[in-house]
Amino acid sequence: MIKVPKTFNGEHAVEVTSHKKSEIEIQPTNAQLKWLRRGLNQAGGKLPLFDNDGQKISSRTINSCLKQGWAEPWFNNPIKPDWLVCKLTRAGQKISAPK
Numbered sequence: 001m002i003k004v005p006k007t008f009n010g011e012h013a014v015e016v017t018s019h020k021k022s023e024i025e026i027q028p029t030n031a032q033l034k035w036l037r038r039g040l041n042q043a044g045g046k047l048p049l050f051d052n053d054g055q056k057i058s059s060r061t062i063n064s065c066l067k068q069g070w071a072e073p074w075f076n077n078p079i080k081p082d083w084l085v086c087k088l089t090r091a092g093q094k095i096s097a098p099k
Helices: 030-038 059-068 090-096
Strands: 002-008 012-018 071-076 084-088
Touching: 030 059, 030 090, 059 071, 059 084, 084 090
Parallel strands: none
Antiparallel strands: 002 012, 071 084
16 A cells, blocks of 8 residues: 655645655667667677667667666676676566567
8 A cells, every 4th residue: 555645836735645656667768679680690699889881879778778677797808898798587577578
């Protein structure tokens, strides 16, 4: 049971009781989904560093997927330490699997 305090006209407080915990499931953007899906057929779920046109994957895409738990760092790249090599997590596999 969740009790959420509410204010009315800035003066009166009313408590609203709910028996359901609202869950908002974040869905990946098209760019995130495209990147995550490319790891589905790779050994160990390795995610690419570059897109199909040879452009580096946006760090915003990578970091947001890491934050959501859809990807995780795999290992450090000794040749290019600023490149983050990632792999899919179970959550990433689940959310990116074709429906």
